[in-house]
Amino acid sequence: MELVNHLNDRLLIAIPKKGRLYEKCSKILKDSDIYFKKNPRLDIALGTNLPIAIIFLRAADIPTFVNNGKCILGITGVDEVQECEQNDQISLAMDLNFGNCKLQVQIPENSETIHTVEDLIGKTIVTSFVNLTKQYFMKLENCTDVSQLKTKVLYVGGSVEASCALGVADGIVDLVESGETMRACGLKAIETLLSTSAHLIENEEKIKELSEDLQKLTKVIKSRIQGVLTAQKYVYCNYNAPQENLPELLKITPGRRAPTISKIDDEGWVAVSAMIERKRKGDIMDDLVSNGASDIMVFEISNCRV
Ligand SMILES: Nc1ncnc2c1ncn2[C@@H]1O[C@H](COP(=O)(O)OP(=O)(O)OP(=O)(O)O)[C@@H](O)[C@H]1O
Ligand SMILES: O=P(O)(O)OC[C@H]1O[C@H](OP(=O)(O)OP(=O)(O)O)[C@H](O)[C@@H]1O
Known part of the structure; x- marks a missing residue:
């Protein structure tokens, strides 16, 4: 098969070819700006924007391919990793929060x-x-x-x-x-x-044997996927507030590192922006209102690196 000749300098990533995890795996790669072109008849797809190849396998077979190091990264359930007889080279790199x-x-x-x-x-x-x-x-x-x-x-x-x-x-x-x-x-x-739950899994020993470029690429891919997970976990909250209420309001929206506070063209008022946890956004908005904030807006984060 001609495609096989194109795999040598690529990072091989195994994902489920069907079943419960398939759609979400495809989406997380797309959201991470990891694109590939798949021929429906083939279970190997070459990356179109990165030197990777996506290998489509049964979820249960992915640990075997990552353990022997042919695929460096993979996505499958922890159940499949633990069920696999040879899994001593596999590390759980990231919980992807689906397939629970x-x-x-x-x-x-x-x-x-x-x-x-x-x-x-x-x-x-x-x-x-x-x-x-x-x-x-x-x-x-x-x-x-x-x-x-x-x-x-x-x-x-x-x-x-x-x-x-x-x-x-x-x-x-x-x-x-x-x-x-x-x-x-x-x-x-x-x-x-x-x-x-579904995890990104990796073969750390084989990563060390990769070329410097592919080792960097492994880090980039993990950082992109982590960015998507963080973007799913948080939303961006903006509001205006009287300056004197800030001490109380900033306790409600401390941000991940610190909130951004900007002057606005209204004496005694400031604008505040901070990342807040998606699952707490209702309570947080209620608390902001009770503490004098107004013009509260919450935005989706489509991707981030924090
Ligand atoms: N009901 C479920 N809810 C959430 N995740 C599930 C569920 N069933 C399975 N999973 C997860 O999806 C993984 C793959 O299961 P699935 O049944 O989709 O496999 P499959 O690809 O259809 O398997 P096979 O090829 O053996 O038929 C499981 O190992 C588990 O981690
Ligand atoms: O608790 P539930 O939400 O009902 O999900 C459980 C079902 O999902 C899985 O099977 P799947 O539908 O993937 O098909 P399978 O039986 O062919 O494995 C699992 O084997 C159960 O049958």
Whole structure:
């Protein structure tokens, strides 16, 4: 394939080719001004504005490619990293704040015989997370060797939730976000093995072996993604205020480093600008009004470096 010849001097970044994380991964790259041109038939896309190549893989395969250093950076769930047998070269570089869910043990809610995880010892569990499930039951059973495990752990690649109703499993270990899927299947959670979210992952040792230019590029990419995350977390708040109220108002909007205070053409009044946390903006605006601020405006930040 001709494309392969263009990969040598590029930084390879693995992202999910489909599934729950695909859209948000594509968006975070676009918001970071990391552009690429993808041929729908190929799982490799060359960057159009940076010397990178995006490698589209199954979310579960991304840790393997980052661990062996072929891809230097990747985006996938922490669950996939922990499930991967060889993950010792992978560092979690950044929590991307999406793909939040929990890996839970679920049992039929009307089961008469199974109520706790201990009741599942010696029974059959179906899961896509065989390694994490075996590790969990080994601890529970107090055994040190997987061959001694009494609980049977079976792999299926999807629709795990159907396994109990089909009589294949006594319990399952699967991801849960809203809980809708498990409720619809008559299942209930009895234990959480892991809370997970999508992360930027990296192979730090392989980064050290890159050319100086590609090492710099790695830093630039991480800084751009961090900028997008910060822009998602904050909004920009502007207001006018009587000078004498400033001490109280600045406690409400201290800014990330410090607020900007500018003179305006109105004796005794100033304009204040500061970044504020998006999730607190309603309370902050209410407090500003109560403390004499006016003309309060809140703006989206589309990107930033702070
Ligand atoms: N319901 C969910 N809510 C939020 N994040 C989820 C959810 N289900 C899965 N994830 C996250 O997305 C990752 C990929 O899961 P997804 O089911 O989309 O994989 P997939 O690419 O369809 O897998 P496969 O190729 O094995 O079918 C999971 O490892 C997890 O980190
Ligand atoms: O708690 P909820 O919001 O309902 O989400 C949970 C569901 O999402 C995941 O499956 P997905 O839909 O990705 O498909 P899959 O079963 O083929 O893995 C997971 O395996 C559950 O089935």
